[in-house]
Amino acid sequence: MAVTLAQAINQALKDAMEANDRVLMFGEDVGKLGGVFRVTDGLQDRFGEQRCFDTPLAESGIIGTAIGLAMYGYRPIAEMQFDGFTYPAFEQIVSHLAKMPNRSRGTVTLPVTIRIPYGGGIGAVEHHSESPETYWAHTAGLKVMTPGTPEDGYAMMRAAIDSDDPVIFLEPKRRYWMKSDADLPVETEPTHRSVVRREGSDVSLFCYGPMVRTAMEAADAAADEGWSLEVVDLRSLAPLDTQGIVASVQRTGRAIVVHEASSTLGMGAEIAARIQERAFYHLEAPVLRATGFDTPYPPAKLEEYWLPDVDRILDRVERSLEY
Amino acid sequence: MSEHGSDPTVAPRSEDDPRLLLPPDEPVHLLDPDGTEHPDADHPLDLRDEQLRELYRMMVVTRKVDREAINLQRQGQLGVYASCMGQEAAQVGSAYALEDDDWIFPSYRELGAALVREVDAAGLLHLYRGTWLSDHDPYAHNFGLMSIPIGTQALHATGFGMGARFDDNPIVAMTYFGDGGTSEGDPHEAMTFAGVQKAPVIFFVQNNQYAISVPLDKQTAAPTLAHKAIGYGMPGYRVDGNDVLATYAVTRRAVERARAGEGPAFIEALTYRMEAHTTSDDPTRYRTKEELDEAAKTDPIARMKNLLIARGLYDDDLEREIDEQAQAVATYVRDGIYDADHGDPMELFEHVYVDPTGHFDEQAAQLRAELEGSEGGA
Numbered sequence: 001m002a003v004t005l006a007q008a009i010n011q012a013l014k015d016a017m018e019a020n021d022r023v024l025m026f027g028e029d030v031g032k033l034g035g036v037f038r039v040t041d042g043l044q045d046r047f048g049e050q051r052c053f054d055t056p057l058a059e060s061g062i063i064g065t066a067i068g069l070a071m072y073g074y075r076p077i078a079e080m081q082f083d084g085f086t087y088p089a090f091e092q093i094v095s096h097l098a099k100m101p102n103r104s105r106g107t108v109t110l111p112v113t114i115r116i117p118y119g120g121g122i123g124a125v126e127h128h129s130e131s132p133e134t135y136w137a138h139t140a141g142l143k144v145m146t147p148g149t150p151e152d153g154y155a156m157m158r159a160a161i162d163s164d165d166p167v168i169f170l171e172p173k174r175r176y177w178m179k180s181d182a183d184l185p186v187e188t189e190p191t192h193r194s195v196v197r198r199e200g201s202d203v204s205l206f207c208y209g210p211m212v213r214t215a216m217e218a219a220d221a222a223a224d225e226g227w228s229l230e231v232v233d234l235r236s237l238a239p240l241d242t243q244g245i246v247a248s249v250q251r252t253g254r255a256i257v258v259h260e261a262s263s264t265l266g267m268g269a270e271i272a273a274r275i276q277e278r279a280f281y282h283l284e285a286p287v288l289r290a291t292g293f294d295t296p297y298p299p300a301k302l303e304e305y306w307l308p309d310v311d312r313i314l315d316r317v318e319r320s321l322e323y
Numbered sequence: 324m325s326e327h328g329s330d331p332t333v334a335p336r337s338e339d340d341p342r343l344l345l346p347p348d349e350p351v352h353l354l355d356p357d358g359t360e361h362p363d364a365d366h367p368l369d370l371r372d373e374q375l376r377e378l379y380r381m382m383v384v385t386r387k388v389d390r391e392a393i394n395l396q397r398q399g400q401l402g403v404y405a406s407c408m409g410q411e412a413a414q415v416g417s418a419y420a421l422e423d424d425d426w427i428f429p430s431y432r433e434l435g436a437a438l439v440r441e442v443d444a445a446g447l448l449h450l451y452r453g454t455w456l457s458d459h460d461p462y463a464h465n466f467g468l469m470s471i472p473i474g475t476q477a478l479h480a481t482g483f484g485m486g487a488r489f490d491d492n493p494i495v496a497m498t499y500f501g502d503g504g505t506s507e508g509d510p511h512e513a514m515t516f517a518g519v520q521k522a523p524v525i526f527f528v529q530n531n532q533y534a535i536s537v538p539l540d541k542q543t544a545a546p547t548l549a550h551k552a553i554g555y556g557m558p559g560y561r562v563d564g565n566d567v568l569a570t571y572a573v574t575r576r577a578v579e580r581a582r583a584g585e586g587p588a589f590i591e592a593l594t595y596r597m598e599a600h601t602t603s604d605d606p607t608r609y610r611t612k613e614e615l616d617e618a619a620k621t622d623p624i625a626r627m628k629n630l631l632i633a634r635g636l637y638d639d640d641l642e643r644e645i646d647e648q649a650q651a652v653a654t655y656v657r658d659g660i661y662d663a664d665h666g667d668p669m670e671l672f673e674h675v676y677v678d679p680t681g682h683f684d685e686q687a688a689q690l691r692a693e694l695e696g697s698e699g700g701a
């Protein structure tokens with residue numbers, strides 16, 4: 001039966017809450033409404049107002065109380081309604097959620113999952129299309145995951161909730177309606193490993209979240225040109241699967257990082273650095289990037305010019321092959 | 324007695340009249356600086372003689388350890404220290420009103436509250452020495468890590484209190500922050516959440532008149548800090564924070580109310596920070612000696628001693644015993660801190676993740692090589 005990414009995550013939340021009555025789900029409009037994207041649909045009906053509840057409209061409060069609840073012994077899942085509204089919670093995430101286990105010398109663990117719909121491509125009004133993953137990946141103490149398929153939407157969500165470390169779970173909102181015939185529940189590879197979605201021999205495309213599908217489409221189009229692209233879905237942005245990245249570059253000798261986030265100090269910068277540190281002699285060409293521009297996220301009518309797409313990826317592929 | 328609607332021309336208020344959430348005109352005060360008592364029917368004292376001595380003892384020990392910490396800083400043994408001198412009654416009285424199962428979520432200035440909870444003070448001061456970021460287990464004494472980002476710990480107390488309420492666990496979470504902290508967003512959000520959730524949380528504000536150099540009148544235009552409470556649907560109490568009996572009684576009442584499921588409360592304790600903000604601060608730039616001399620007259624410890632004397636509960640033996648105990652704790656702290664080793668630098672990688680999944684393998688190997696190199700080269 002076909003299942004969308006949103007349904008897969010929803011099912012994962014249900015199954016996790018069924019399996020462990022210490023799991024709580026809360027945030028803005030996640031109760032009766034089921035979340036603005038309906039990802040928490042049915043949870044309050046099923047588990048009651050104590051286990052799935054609407055909070056006051058205050059993001060720092062949501063994360064700060066999640067920390068207190070985790071210290072008490074709960075496993076909170078907190079939803080941030082949109083990427084652009086995580087910033088009020090920045091201090092709680094960076095100064096406490098990420099650091100408290102370390103500050104306490106391991107006596108405190110904070111099994112908190114923060115779900116964040118992120119990225120553009122849905123014609124949204126400003127502040128609703130951001131890609132803030134670098135902030136979280138840069139912050140020691142957080143794990144950062146992002147599924148690119150409904151199967152991973154289910155399995156990685158379960159893993160995030162089971163994790164004793166805090167997890168930022170980035171949900172590619174433009175792929176919420178992406179379908180697959182996954183049979184849930186489903187298990188996938190360990191969350192900290194990247195997965196080769198398509199094998200190829202000429203160029204490696206490193207992508208994650210919303211760009212996995214775009215990269216797959218680019219690989220299809222490239223095949224028509226006679227280019228063989230390998231598509232690597234990173235899945236985990238912190239920690240980053242350096243081994244998997246290096247192994248792919250050793251096979252192809254060429255690497256392109258694809259993400260929606262702006263280029264400067266985006267994940268691509270880190271990935272390029274790791275590749276040149278560890279696979280310098282395997283490289284046939286410099287590592288290139290197909291990303292959003294270093295401007296604020298554009299108005300909806302302009303986002304098609306801003307977001308990396310098949311053409312931008314193929315342009316980088318061509319440049320890489322020219323070396 | 325003096326509280327709420329003492330004006331006889333005003334009709335008595337029904338229990339759900341929101342004006343009952345407003346603070347009384349005068350802070351609750353049970354003890355004059357000379358030891359004269361002012362009994363208050365709304366705040367009956369249930370303390371036995373031994374407990375009165377105990378409150379005094381804990382304030383004396385706090386002051387002694389606090390002084391020792393300042394000395395240790397002067398000797399280069401602590402990087403910095405935030406003294407609680409002058410605020411002993413506010414901290415000891417409030418913390419003493421809790422039961423063992425209750426929790427405290429402190430800021431960086433709560434040495435007195437920590438000592439009441441029997442937290443290892445040397446462990447606590449490692450934060451200030453920089454040997455580690457904290458060295459006490461919060462679960463051992465239900466005392467959270469000292470929080471430096473202002474007011475942020477209020478949310479942890481609220482989440483903790485929510486968890487307790489969900490479980491019908493009759494415990495209370497108390498958080499401390501300062502007058503400056505009341506301007507931050509996190510205490511505001513914490514009180515909003517606690518109000519909505521009827522969480523058993525006590526927001527205990529030590530109004531010590533300054534946030535570093537900024538005085539209260541530049542911090543807020545609210546009539547008093549306790550007036551803010553009504554905005555969250557919780558009562559705002561005001562208490563003479565240099566009166567350990569009043570602080571205890573007011574907190575006790577709020578704690579019992581919260582434990583009974585009646586929700587959170589806000590307490591503003593009026594006190595004064597006798598020392599610099601921290602050992603790095605120069606308070607002569609923003610307050611006068613006259614002001615300090617005036618504040619010294621309301622000293623919380625002298626006041627309690629006067630009470631004990633007036634009640635015939637103080638004698639030379641007690642004085643000697645308490646001094647010895649204070650000295651013993653101070654010595655213990657000094658021994659724990661002085662030239663304390665920072666331990667194995669490899670521990671830097673140990674507590675960042677429960678499951679690091681190889682994240683640190685290379686960097687840990689690098690540091691190990693650097694350590695071995697420096698040992699070899701030395």
Ligand SMILES: Cc1ncc(C[n+]2csc(CCOP(=O)(O)OP(=O)(O)O)c2C)c(N)n1
Pocket residue numbers: 432471472473500501502503504505531533534535596600
């Ligand atoms: C979020 C944040 N901003 C600024 C600071 C720097 N800072 C440390 S203490 C302090 C003043 C705090 O005053 P108050 O809340 O009244 O508490 P007190 O120090 O008097 O106990 C400031 C501004 C900080 N620690 N955290």
